[in-house]
Amino acid sequence: MSSLNWTEDFLSELSADMTVAESAISSDVTLWQIDNYAWQRFAEIALRQKLRWAAGWAEQVQDRFLVNACFEKQGKYILLRTGVDASNPELPSQATVYPAANRSERHTQDMFGIRFSGHPDNRRWTRHQAWIEHNYPLRKDFPVQGTPVGITAPDMHYPFIKSHGAGTYEIPVGPVHAGIIEPGHFRFQAVGELILNLEERLGYVHKGIEKIAEGREPESLARLAGRISGDTTVGHCWAACMAMEQAAGIVVPARAALIRGILAERERVANHMGDIGAICNDVAFVFAQMQFTRLRELWLRTNATVFGHRLLMDSIVPGGVACELSDESCTLIKKELVELKNELNEVILALDLNSSLEDRLYTAGFLSEEIAAAFGTVGYVGRASGQDFDVRRDAPYAPYDQVTVKVALENQGDIASRLWVRYKEIRASLRLIGEFIERLVDGDIRTEWQTPSAGAEGLGIVDGWRGEIITYVRFEAGNKIARFYPRDPSQLNWPALEKLVLNNIVPDFPVCNKSVNGSYSGNDL
Amino acid sequence: MLRIFKKILTTGVVTEKIKAPKDAELEQLGIELKTHIDKKFSGSIAIRQVDAGSCNGCELEIHALNNPFYDIERFGIHFVASPRHADVLLVTGPVSRHMQTALLRTYEATPNPKWVVAAGDCAACGGEFGVSYASCGVVSNVIPVDLTIPGCPPTPLALMKGLLGLISAKT
Numbered sequence: 001m002s003s004l005n006w007t008e009d010f011l012s013e014l015s016a017d018m019t020v021a022e023s024a025i026s027s028d029v030t031l032w033q034i035d036n037y038a039w040q041r042f043a044e045i046a047l048r049q050k051l052r053w054a055a056g057w058a059e060q061v062q063d064r065f066l067v068n069a070c071f072e073k074q075g076k077y078i079l080l081r082t083g084v085d086a087s088n089p090e091l092p093s094q095a096t097v098y099p100a101a102n103r104s105e106r107h108t109q110d111m112f113g114i115r116f117s118g119h120p121d122n123r124r125w126t127r128h129q130a131w132i133e134h135n136y137p138l139r140k141d142f143p144v145q146g147t148p149v150g151i152t153a154p155d156m157h158y159p160f161i162k163s164h165g166a167g168t169y170e171i172p173v174g175p176v177h178a179g180i181i182e183p184g185h186f187r188f189q190a191v192g193e194l195i196l197n198l199e200e201r202l203g204y205v206h207k208g209i210e211k212i213a214e215g216r217e218p219e220s221l222a223r224l225a226g227r228i229s230g231d232t233t234v235g236h237c238w239a240a241c242m243a244m245e246q247a248a249g250i251v252v253p254a255r256a257a258l259i260r261g262i263l264a265e266r267e268r269v270a271n272h273m274g275d276i277g278a279i280c281n282d283v284a285f286v287f288a289q290m291q292f293t294r295l296r297e298l299w300l301r302t303n304a305t306v307f308g309h310r311l312l313m314d315s316i317v318p319g320g321v322a323c324e325l326s327d328e329s330c331t332l333i334k335k336e337l338v339e340l341k342n343e344l345n346e347v348i349l350a351l352d353l354n355s356s357l358e359d360r361l362y363t364a365g366f367l368s369e370e371i372a373a374a375f376g377t378v379g380y381v382g383r384a385s386g387q388d389f390d391v392r393r394d395a396p397y398a399p400y401d402q403v404t405v406k407v408a409l410e411n412q413g414d415i416a417s418r419l420w421v422r423y424k425e426i427r428a429s430l431r432l433i434g435e436f437i438e439r440l441v442d443g444d445i446r447t448e449w450q451t452p453s454a455g456a457e458g459l460g461i462v463d464g465w466r467g468e469i470i471t472y473v474r475f476e477a478g479n480k481i482a483r484f485y486p487r488d489p490s491q492l493n494w495p496a497l498e499k500l501v502l503n504n505i506v507p508d509f510p511v512c513n514k515s516v517n518g519s520y521s522g523n524d525l
Numbered sequence: 526m527l528r529i530f531k532k533i534l535t536t537g538v539v540t541e542k543i544k545a546p547k548d549a550e551l552e553q554l555g556i557e558l559k560t561h562i563d564k565k566f567s568g569s570i571a572i573r574q575v576d577a578g579s580c581n582g583c584e585l586e587i588h589a590l591n592n593p594f595y596d597i598e599r600f601g602i603h604f605v606a607s608p609r610h611a612d613v614l615l616v617t618g619p620v621s622r623h624m625q626t627a628l629l630r631t632y633e634a635t636p637n638p639k640w641v642v643a644a645g646d647c648a649a650c651g652g653e654f655g656v657s658y659a660s661c662g663v664v665s666n667v668i669p670v671d672l673t674i675p676g677c678p679p680t681p682l683a684l685m686k687g688l689l690g691l692i693s694a695k696t
Binding site for chain 2: 178350
């Protein structure tokens with residue numbers, strides 16, 4: 001492993017092309033400010049140095065826009081920032097260098113009206129027809145109510161990629177799908193059964209989360225963050241609280257941190273069990289679906305008994321957690337851990353030896369390591385394609401700094417790999433929950449909130465069940481939120497789906513999609 | 526294969542019967558549901574679920590209705606893939622403006638007589654999102670609603686209770 005001081009080398013390489021003003025936002029996050037003309041150049045050098053592009057967003061400060069990009073290498077994060085004038089907001093695109101930045105820049109273009117010159121695909125992304133062109137919802141002069149007129153028209157004229165040639169045809173799917181799932185549109189080009197191309201069109205569940213966050217107080221923001229993506233309520237709530245706590249300079253009590261860890265791992269186990277069952281169900285192996293939905297239901301009932309909510313919503317609050325964990329509850333959870341391990345042993349053995357499952361899941365939906373890296377895929381999608389990264393291990397935060405986090409890794413990149421990574425993560429999470437309970441110390445579960453100074457900012461980075469979540473928060477005067485941006489892992493994983501379905505057959509799309517299981521709501525914001 | 530059979534046999538039927546008070550409530554609910562459905566719909570009611578902008582929390586709990594504990598199909602309630610096959614639209618989320626037309630078209634595609642159930646706080650009272658440049662707010666702002674089931678998200682039991690309420694009110 002190369003030196004952890006890669007930033008020194010990197011800075012010296014940058015010095016030939018640009019000036020970097022370095023400052024600390026907090027003890028964990030370093031801010032690098034550069035001139036806007038060097039924005040793309042920075043990305044080129046960063047790619048050469050093997051930095052991962054992790055997140056991008058903008059904010060308006062008076063008559064300027066601050067544009068941010070977050071990079072990571074070996075668990076160290078750099079927050080890169082530049083400014084552009086609101087009168088002529090233009091910046092050289094980083095998406096030309098990092099495909100991962102593509103949709104993020106299109107989102108910023110739609111929401112702020114910042115042009116990214118040289119962008120390989122500057123079609124609108126988040127904007128459908130709810131607001132008109134040249135209106136930008138995240139500018140401060142755009143009213144939160146907007147100016148809607150009558151019924152919002154369907155987005156009929158989005159310029160999809162077209163296929164030509166004898167024998168090719170298109171299949172439009174969605175936004176309303178056949179199952180109990182979220183809305184989005186998929187446009188397939190196919191020959192016979194084979195998928196030639198898939199284009200995703202998301203944004204249908206855009207609810208203006210970034211806009212309606214503005215002006216909220218910390219507790220209210222935490223509640224909103226818990227509803228960015230219902231299946232990741234703990235993950236997003238934690239990331240938002242971490243960012244706010246960083247801005248306020250408060251430290252969460254040790255007991256609260258451990259309970260947060262237990263909550264997050266319980267969320268991971270619940271979702272992974274649901275996913276494994278659903279993946280098997282999509283290839284008509286109903287035995288697994290029934291077993292895993294049964295185990296998931298038992299798990300959620302324990303959540304309700306111990307924490308008062310089946311999905312653990314609003315359990316994390318600014319400064320700590322909302323729920324105590326009694327000795328009785330600990331005993332109950334420990335008993336459940338043992339029972340679940342035994343159940344899993346039996347069910348997984350039945351799955352593993354099943355030839356019809358092997359036939360459908362192995363080699364299907366293949367995502368190569370190169371493409372996984374290029375799109376910066378995270379979580380189980382990345383880990384199934386050799387991307388050995390986990391915030392809990394590589395940039396550990398309390399309580400993960402007290403334990404050894406074993407990161408599941410596969411490199412076959414197919415649906416089976418994504419299933420097995422999930423299974424291994426369940427096993428690892430069960431161990432972690434046990435360890436956190438063992439380490440549970442007496443003490444408060446919540447620190448008193450302190451109003452942050454106007455302009456204070458924070459960056460919360462946690463590993464949600466889908467992977468790394470990055471959340472940015474800036475306060476204005478009076479304990480109010482000036483800017484909130486949550487980057488759900490789905491934003492990085494959705495583009496990978498377009499690639500991994502290529503050369504699969506159309507009927508395998510549902511299982512390919514389920515193996516990625518991106519959040520539509522977390523993506524659309 | 527033997528392992529699968531063994532696991533199926535040792536797991537047994539977990540579908541809830543009259544055991545604990547809570548389970549009794551569930552069973553009672555199911556029986557009442559079934560009676561009403563039998564009367565009005567000859568034993569079967571078809572639901573088309575539409576996510577009109579939810580955070581996906583409600584979807585997780587709607588999914589749970591089909592797990593072996595609740596097994597809602599035993600009461601004659603099943604989820605269908607098309608609004609053309611549906612008696613009931615079960616709508617979640619605040620209606621995002623980007624989903625407004627899609628929801629209207631789904632409603633129009635559902636044959637009469639049809640009922641609309643708005644499930645979850647967002648669909649019922651606006652929840653955390655309310656009305657904004659991106660959101661139409663509650664479902665009744667967009668299509669007529671016959672029943673609301675509050676909760677963030679409503680538990681599977683609350684969803685079953687709600688559906689019962691709808692059916693008994695209409696019979």
